[in-house]
Amino acid sequence: MIREPRLVEVRRNVLKHNDVLAHELRDRFKEAGVFVVSLVSSPGSGKTMLLERTLTLLSGNYRVAALVGDLATANDAARLARSKVPVRQITTGTTCHLEAQMVTGALDGWNLSELDFLFIENVGNLVCPASYDLGEALRLVILSVTEGEDKPLKYPTIFNSADVAVITKIDLADACEFSWEAAQANIQSVRPGMEILRVSAKRGDGMDEYIAFLAARLRDAK
Amino acid sequence: MIREPRLVEVRRNVLKHNDVLAHELRDRFKEAGVFVVSLVSSPGSGKTMLLERTLTLLSGNYRVAALVGDLATANDAARLARSKVPVRQITTGTTCHLEAQMVTGALDGWNLSELDFLFIENVGNLVCPASYDLGEALRLVILSVTEGEDKPLKYPTIFNSADVAVITKIDLADACEFSWEAAQANIQSVRPGMEILRVSAKRGDGMDEYIAFLAARLRDAK
Numbered sequence: 542m543i544r545e546p547r548l549v550e551v552r553r554n555v556l557k558h559n560d561v562l563a564h565e566l567r568d569r570f571k572e573a574g575v576f577v578v579s580l581v582s583s584p585g586s587g588k589t590m591l592l593e594r595t596l597t598l599l600s601g602n603y604r605v606a607a608l609v610g611d612l613a614t615a616n617d618a619a620r621l622a623r624s625k626v627p628v629r630q631i632t633t634g635t636t637c638h639l640e641a642q643m644v645t646g647a648l649d650g651w652n653l654s655e656l657d658f659l660f661i662e663n664v665g666n667l668v669c670p671a672s673y674d675l676g677e678a679l680r681l682v683i684l685s686v687t688e689g690e691d692k693p694l695k696y697p698t699i700f701n702s703a704d705v706a707v708i709t710k711i712d713l714a715d716a717c718e719f720s721w722e723a724a725q726a727n728i729q730s731v732r733p734g735m736e737i738l739r740v741s742a743k744r745g746d747g748m749d750e751y752i753a754f755l756a757a758r759l760r761d762a763k
Numbered sequence: 764m765i766r767e768p769r770l771v772e773v774r775r776n777v778l779k780h781n782d783v784l785a786h787e788l789r790d791r792f793k794e795a796g797v798f799v800v801s802l803v804s805s806p807g808s809g810k811t812m813l814l815e816r817t818l819t820l821l822s823g824n825y826r827v828a829a830l831v832g833d834l835a836t837a838n839d840a841a842r843l844a845r846s847k848v849p850v851r852q853i854t855t856g857t858t859c860h861l862e863a864q865m866v867t868g869a870l871d872g873w874n875l876s877e878l879d880f881l882f883i884e885n886v887g888n889l890v891c892p893a894s895y896d897l898g899e900a901l902r903l904v905i906l907s908v909t910e911g912e913d914k915p916l917k918y919p920t921i922f923n924s925a926d927v928a929v930i931t932k933i934d935l936a937d938a939c940e941f942s943w944e945a946a947q948a949n950i951q952s953v954r955p956g957m958e959i960l961r962v963s964a965k966r967g968d969g970m971d972e973y974i975a976f977l978a979a980r981l982r983d984a985k
Contacts, residue, residue: 584889584914584918585805585808585907585909585911612890612918612920613916614913614916614917616913616916635894635920637859637888637890665805665917665918666888667806667887667888668834668857668859668888668891669859669890669891685807685909687910687932688909692806692807694835694836695806695833695835695838695887696806696834696835696887697834697835713935713939716935
């Protein structure tokens with residue numbers, strides 16, 4: 542039987558190691574001039590469809606690439622490959638989140654200075670990815686209208702670890718009786734002042750504003 | 764910097780400890796004659812609404828109670844209390860899954876022999892809960908039509924750890940262009956022969972069959 546403190550100690554060491562690697566990644570991204578955006582959310586929130594549209598829309602004007610994390614399949618990389626930009630899959634096995642060293646490994650052989658944007662799609666999980674810095678400049682937390690307005694209250698840490706909230710599948714908002722007021726109030730209560738974007742990657746609502754937001758963040762970072 | 768093998772070793776010990784406690788729980792449930800059903804799913808799959816309807820529908824003919832796991836809030840327990848059956852919240856803090864010892868702790872003071880059904884709602888997470896036996900007799904994995912048909916392929920372990928799949932929010936199937944054939948094929952490919960139920964807790968579709976299924980499982984266990 543193991544005593545709890547030892548597990549906590551080991552976890553703290555893993556996180557510390559991750560923070561060192563994430564710091565190195567952040568320096569490397571900055572030096573190469575690539576703006577790195579990560580996406581976190583629960584499974585099925587529409588991350589991959591949003592990312593596919595994002596890559597397609599940005600690739601007309603910017604040099605973009607993506608890393609995509611998944612437990613078991615390369616389905617997402619296959620879907621994202623339709624956007625015609627470089628995409629690599631990180632298969633995590635039974636690990637429920639991406640870690641900085643997985644990102645470092647997946648970048649092997651890529652010349653980052655040839656990119657404007659690099660997107661990193663985390664494993665679908667609203668808990669564990671919150672604790673792992675990946676060296677990104679911007680972390681988007683994705684919340685679909687079908688999940689309900691209470692998710693920020695139930696998973697506050699992931700909302701706190703993110704910079705901006707993106708509400709997806711807004712074409713289904715009426716069918717789900719989604720309350721914008723409740724969602725906004727819940728997000729603001731766990732993360733006061735958090736910027737919130739609304740999109741339907743399927744129908745196109747809000748995508749122009751979302752792409753303009755990313756482009757502005759890239760300009761600000763230069 | 765920690766070496767990977769030590770972490771793995773610690774995790775194995777934690778699981779072994781959990782298995783011992785889960786075994787004790789299972790013996791205790793059997794002796795008391797209570798049929799224990801756990802629910803696992805991603806956040807926002809409709810677990811809590813399904814459970815609220817389940818408790819209400821079963822409570823006319825059976826003695827039922829529920830434990831509900833969440834990171835941060837007691838929202839779910841408050842929702843489930845509307846069903847007028849005994850409900851206790853397990854707040855896990857930053858732990859992304861329930862463990863057997865949390866269940867043992869939450870049962871303190873309850874006379875299990877006065878119950879027919881005990882439901883345990885896990886934290887919303889398609890990864891980590893797969894590894895933790897809670898002593899339940901039946902584990903339901905919940906998949907909402909809004910999450911997409913590919914979830915079984917992307918999170919195979921949780922489907923393998925469960926006994927039966929319940930597809931929820933079927934009132935939204937058309938709006939989401941959900942493919943029953945693809946969902947069934949994906950479930951069967953990771954878990955051949957798995958029984959699949961379909962419900963809309965909101966509109967009532969499939970709820971009679973679902974309640975009859977639970978009642979039959981209780982009878983079989985007696």
